Amino acid sequence: MKTSPEPPSGETGADPAPVLPSPQDPPYTLRSRRDGDRNLSGDLLEISMGPHHPSTHGVFQMDVTLDGETVVQLKPVFGYLHRNHEKIAENTSYLASMPYTDRLDYFNSMTSNWAYAISVETLAGIEVTERAEYIRVIVSELTRLLNHTCLIGFLVMDMGALGTPLMYAFREREKILDLFESLSGSRMMCNYLRFGGCRCDLPPQWLDQAREVISDFEAFLDSFEKLLTENEILMARTQHVGVLEADLAINAGITGPMLRACGVNYDLRKVDRYGIYDRFDFKVPLGATGDVYDRYMVRILEMRESLKILEKALRDIPEGPIVHPKAKLRGFRPKPGEAYGRIEGPKGELGFYLISDGKPQPYRYRVRPPSLINLTILEDMCLGHSVADVVVILGSVDIVLGEVDR
Amino acid sequence: MIDTESIANELKTALPGCGIEFVANPSPSAQSSLLIQGTDLVAVAQWLKDHSEYRFDYLSNVTGVDHLEKTIKEKVKKTQVVDGEEQEVEETVEQTIPGYLEVVYHLYSMPLRHGPLILRARTGNRSNDVALPSLTPIWRSAEFQEREIFDLYGVTFDGHPDLRRLLMWDEFEDHPMRKDYVEPDDYEYEPTPHGPVLERANAHQTPPSTDAPSETQSD
Numbered sequence: 001m002k003t004s005p006e007p008p009s010g011e012t013g014a015d016p017a018p019v020l021p022s023p024q025d026p027p028y029t030l031r032s033r034r035d036g037d038r039n040l041s042g043d044l045l046e047i048s049m050g051p052h053h054p055s056t057h058g059v060f061q062m063d064v065t066l067d068g069e070t071v072v073q074l075k076p077v078f079g080y081l082h083r084n085h086e087k088i089a090e091n092t093s094y095l096a097s098m099p100y101t102d103r104l105d106y107f108n109s110m111t112s113n114w115a116y117a118i119s120v121e122t123l124a125g126i127e128v129t130e131r132a133e134y135i136r137v138i139v140s141e142l143t144r145l146l147n148h149t150c151l152i153g154f155l156v157m158d159m160g161a162l163g164t165p166l167m168y169a170f171r172e173r174e175k176i177l178d179l180f181e182s183l184s185g186s187r188m189m190c191n192y193l194r195f196g197g198c199r200c201d202l203p204p205q206w207l208d209q210a211r212e213v214i215s216d217f218e219a220f221l222d223s224f225e226k227l228l229t230e231n232e233i234l235m236a237r238t239q240h241v242g243v244l245e246a247d248l249a250i251n252a253g254i255t256g257p258m259l260r261a262c263g264v265n266y267d268l269r270k271v272d273r274y275g276i277y278d279r280f281d282f283k284v285p286l287g288a289t290g291d292v293y294d295r296y297m298v299r300i301l302e303m304r305e306s307l308k309i310l311e312k313a314l315r316d317i318p319e320g321p322i323v324h325p326k327a328k329l330r331g332f333r334p335k336p337g338e339a340y341g342r343i344e345g346p347k348g349e350l351g352f353y354l355i356s357d358g359k360p361q362p363y364r365y366r367v368r369p370p371s372l373i374n375l376t377i378l379e380d381m382c383l384g385h386s387v388a389d390v391v392v393i394l395g396s397v398d399i400v401l402g403e404v405d406r
Numbered sequence: 407m408i409d410t411e412s413i414a415n416e417l418k419t420a421l422p423g424c425g426i427e428f429v430a431n432p433s434p435s436a437q438s439s440l441l442i443q444g445t446d447l448v449a450v451a452q453w454l455k456d457h458s459e460y461r462f463d464y465l466s467n468v469t470g471v472d473h474l475e476k477t478i479k480e481k482v483k484k485t486q487v488v489d490g491e492e493q494e495v496e497e498t499v500e501q502t503i504p505g506y507l508e509v510v511y512h513l514y515s516m517p518l519r520h521g522p523l524i525l526r527a528r529t530g531n532r533s534n535d536v537a538l539p540s541l542t543p544i545w546r547s548a549e550f551q552e553r554e555i556f557d558l559y560g561v562t563f564d565g566h567p568d569l570r571r572l573l574m575w576d577e578f579e580d581h582p583m584r585k586d587y588v589e590p591d592d593y594e595y596e597p598t599p600h601g602p603v604l605e606r607a608n609a610h611q612t613p614p615s616t617d618a619p620s621e622t623q624s625d
Contacts, residue, residue, distance in 0.1 A: 078573055079571075079573040079574060082574070084583070087582060087583055125433075125434025250463050250464055251547070252545075252547050253547025266519075335432065335434070336433065337435060338431060338433065338435065339433060340435075340437060340522055342466070353467060368467040372550055376546060406573075
């Protein structure tokens with residue numbers, strides 16, 4: 001099929017009459033939803049993927065314009081899960097927003113907690129105890145493990161591997177979620193961190209259980225890689241698909257494994273060295289071509305580095321208090337001012353920007369959502385690919401709609 | 407940590423005539439910022455991005471902030487002539503600061519690994535047709551975030567390639583993140599009102615009687 005050389009209503013100038021379907025026409029019309037002139041060349045087809053589509057990872061919609069099977073335009077549509085998280089947080093106390101940050105990225109509640117805690121601690125100048133810093137590193141690296149395994153499971157499911165890899169990933173995830181449940185009382189909505197520390201101390205034998213999970217994880221990663229890394233179908237579907245240039249990635253604010261797959265060495269654990277990350281020795285895996293396969297590989301290697309961090313953290317964790325004695329939980333009113341705090345979440349740079357005017361509520365509470373900003377270049381990556389590749393590229397971006405729409 | 411104040415001084419010499427003001431941050435975070443006049447924002451951003459010593463190539467975060475009109479009461483001592491004698495009298499002076507919308511940018515440098523440099527730009531008032539220049543042509547990461555501010559705060563970004571609402575639907579008219587936003591009443595969206603919602607809907611929708619309009623209306 002070819003694009004017709006000129007749009008049908010280009011020169012008439014007059015208001016085009018509404019086209020009513022005649023009896024022999026099919027009972028549907030093909031036209032653009034958003035263009036003002038509502039004209040679309042007959043050779044182009046506009047389809048709306050989502051919001052209820054099994055491969056959009058939630059209620060996310062893409063208006064895709066196709067020439068044959070090739071994508072010529074892709075516009076993401078947001079807002080189906082919008083609940084104005086920021087406005088709600090501006091009407092409650094600082095502490096009351098902590099459980100609500102769990103719902104942003106409901107896969108990684110621990111890292112969302114940490115990003116918020118680190119922002120409030122920067123704003124109010126609260127220090128964190130040694131033991132709590134270790135616990136934070138342990139839970140956030142465990143979160144990275146479960147996010148990356150499940151993401152890879154979803155990614156290969158989008159390519160048609162319907163059950164096996166995802167179920168393997170979920171089995172491992174469940175072990176980590178069991179750890180979180182015994183620690184915080186909840187599998188996913190952990191609400192575990194507090195300003196200046198953590199909510200409660202580790203239960204007895206928790207460290208031993210965690211060591212066991214981690215030693216199993218190493219073997220699981222080996223078998224997972226054996227299944228996938230050199231799999232012919234996975235390589236054919238992902239190599240040179242959705243290539244992203246490093247310059248564009250930096251300019252568009254892409255962060256996390258997406259950015260590092262383009263070969264840009266920017267990991268906030270190394271750059272900011274927040275918490276106690278300066279005590280750990282780990283490498284930052286980088287990709288070379290920036291395609292979907294690199295994103296897959298970067299995540300696998302990142303998990304292996306996380307295991308190293310976890311081993312050391314579980315060995316070195318000291319005894320001591322879990323909340324800094326000077327941290328105030330009730331009646332907390334930071335001095336007027338503002339602060340931006342950020343951490344390296346599993347999906348990218350997760351930041352919170354807070355403005356205080358001395359009241360118990362933040363005057364401004366802003367989430368910097370990595371999932372939303374990583375979608376900026378979705379169209380650039382998808383142009384020229386087929387619809388089946390769009391599904392794979394979107395899967396490799398790693399979004400959670402709770403965070404995109406907030 | 408970079409020295410925001412020295413960057414402000416360098417900017418003033420490099421771009422004379424630009425409105426640049428240093429804003430201190432009294433909180434323990436000490437993240438001070440630069441207040442840039444809206445018309446000079448693009449020039450300042452381009453300079454910061456291209457300068458070999460700073461190279462702010464990564465715009466991390468764009469935030470909208472709403473500031474309502476404020477009245478500040480200040481006590482001022484004045485000398486006044488009372489009964490032929492000069493006396494010091496305290497007087498309360500009310501000063502009104504008009505409301506404005508503010509956009510805050512957090513800049514980092516990926517190759518040099520420093521930041522954040524915080525820029526802020528303010529609109530003149532908080533009416534519905536306020537505009538600031540868009541930074542999307544310089545940093546693409548502003549694309550969705552400026553759309554979000556346009557959506558939730560009502561700031562128009564001149565030069566944005568695709569300025570539409572991001573989170574709310576296209577037909578929505580208000581800007582929910584503004585501090586004086588009033589939620590719509592239930593009856594406006596309830597298709598089959600009943601109970602107290604129906605009462606409110608009836609009170610709202612009954613047209614006032616033409617004979618005696620003042621008597622039928624009640625609060």
